[in-house]
Amino acid sequence: ELKVEQNPLFLSMQEGKNYTIYCNYSTTSDRLYWYRQDPGKSLESLFVLLSNGAVKQEGRLMASLDTKARLSTLHITAAVHDLSATYFCAVELDNYGQNFVFGPGTRLSVLP
Amino acid sequence: SQTIHQWPATLVQPVGSPLSLECTVEGTSNPNLYWYRQAAGRGLQLLFYSVGIGQISSEVPQNLSASRPQDRQFILSSKKLLLSDSGFYLCAWSVSSGMRSNQPQHFGDGTRLSIL
Numbered sequence: 001e002l003k004v005e006q007n008p009l010f011l012s013m014q015e016g017k018n019y020t021i022y023c024n025y026s027t028t029s030d031r032l033y034w035y036r037q038d039p040g041k042s043l044e045s046l047f048v049l050l051s052n053g054a055v056k057q058e059g060r061l062m063a064s065l066d067t068k069a070r071l072s073t074l075h076i077t078a079a080v081h082d083l084s085a086t087y088f089c090a091v092e093l094d095n096y097g098q099n100f101v102f103g104p105g106t107r108l109s110v111l112p
Numbered sequence: 113s114q115t116i117h118q119w120p121a122t123l124v125q126p127v128g129s130p131l132s133l134e135c136t137v138e139g140t141s142n143p144n145l146y147w148y149r150q151a152a153g154r155g156l157q158l159l160f161y162s163v164g165i166g167q168i169s170s171e172v173p174q175n176l177s178a179s180r181p182q183d184r185q186f187i188l189s190s191k192k193l194l195l196s197d198s199g200f201y202l203c204a205w206s207v208s209s210g211m212r213s214n215q216p217q218h219f220g221d222g223t224r225l226s227i228l
Contacts, residue, residue, distance in 0.1 A: 031214065033216040035216070040200075040224075041221075041222070042202060042220060042221050042222045043156075043202070043204075043217075044219075045218070048214070048215070048216055088155070088156070090217070099206070100146075100217050102156045104155040105155045
């Protein structure tokens with residue numbers, strides 16, 4: 001059974017600081033997605049990572065994928081309050097049917 | 113372009129009452145469809161998924177049921193709601209299985225269900 005773990009689950013950081021959120025998964029996959037969820041809102045797709053070594057950047061966020069280590073990272077550079085949200089990673093499998101498995105989410109609070 | 117509609121946005125229901133939440137997708141055919149529930153401050157719990165009309169797989173035993181009467185319509189139902197059914201319900205779609213989608217799941221805006 002595929003397990004997807006995120007670390008940390010809760011993160012409180014000051015504006016201007018850097019930090020990395022980690023997403024580990026337990027089986028082979030080369031497709032991983034990052035989502036953002038604002039309080040009371042739905043999930044919004046952030047990054048699509050489709051191969052080993054893939055790196056995507058959007059503003060102060062950068063995501064990468066290492067399929068050999070079964071690890072994806074979401075790096076935050078010079079955090080601002082607007083980045084406060086919950087971030088989920090999800091791994092896609094080649095199963096027929098239930099083919100997306102989500103991590104538990106990382107709740108990020110950026111403090112002024 | 114593809115869109116997903118989910119309604120209602122909020123719902124307050126008494127214990128023991130029935131439930132029907134609807135989700136429709138436009139702009140694609142034969143999508144995979146999913147119902148998730150999210151308790152306050154928690155992660156996503158997959159309730160049901162469907163790979164085609166009339167094909168429903170349940171992930172968690174409960175008093176909820178799902179149906180897919182049309183290709184792009186997914187309905188979540190209950191005959192008698194429990195207090196524990198409160199939560200944020202999200203519908204999602206993805207490109208059908210059996211092929212590399214290379215696309216994320218796409219989520220509706222969600223329904224916030226409160227049981228009194």
